[in-house]
Amino acid sequence: MTSYPQQLHYSSEQVVWQxxxxxxxxxxxxxxxxxxxxxxxxxxxxxxxxxxALTEDYLQERLAMYKGLITCVLFLGGEWQPEALIKHLKRVRAEGLETCLYTGYEDVSLRIREQLTYLKTGPWIAEMGGLDSPRTNQKFYDLRTKQLLNCKFLTGE
Ligand code: SF4
Incomplete structure (x- = not known):
């Protein structure tokens, strides 16, 4: 069985608009x-x-640094370490920010969903394209309203 460290680890950290x-x-x-x-x-x-390592202290530090500049924290993966992810999602929400997860699976557990504002589901399939493709297999939801927001990614070509 695959064994993961207790902490989430990250390879990139950036502010994104799209x-x-x-x-x-x-x-x-x-x-x-x-x-x-x-x-x-x-x-x-x-x-x-x-x-x-994305420690709790580090995340808290970054949230303080970006206070007033960001409205959401997006985790590109991490659902494979549910306890660590849920802890971070709760911390983000406690700061009054929205939360989003991009997963390559078709769904995640209810415990994770409960801590999310937005959820993107589905693996990358090159022939179908990403969220900006009308043929995509991926789905982007606002979990508050259960609305599918894929239309917001289409560039209208
Ligand atoms: S594209 Fe697929 S394999 Fe790559 S990070 Fe996303 S879910 Fe994982």
Whole structure:
């Protein structure tokens, strides 16, 4: 059985404007993704425990630093370490920010969903494209309203 460290680890941290519609999000690419999509753009983030530890203290520090500048925190993965992810999601919400998870699975547990404002589901399938493709298999939900927000990603070509 695969064994993960207690902490989430991340390979990239950046502020993004397009990944979560109408939100300015601080995004973390969490390492150790077990989904294995063919053509994944983040293969370098697959090794378990690679990158830097996303400790509670570090996250709190970043939330304080970005206070008033961001409206959401986006986790690109991390559902494979549910306890650590849930702890971070609760902390983000306690700061009054929205939460978003991009998962390559078709769904996540109710315990994780309960801590999310937004959820993107589905693996990367090159022929179908990402959220900006009308043929995509991926789905982006606002879990407050259960609304599918894929239309917000279409560029209208
Ligand atoms: S879910 Fe995302 S990170 Fe994981 S293998 Fe698929 S594309 Fe890559």
């Amino acid at each position: 990944e979560v519609p109408d939100e300015v999000a601080l995004a973390y690419t969490i390492t150790g993704c077990p989904v294995g999509c063919k053509g994944c753009h983040s293969v370098d983030s697959w090794p378990i425990g690679s990158g830097l």
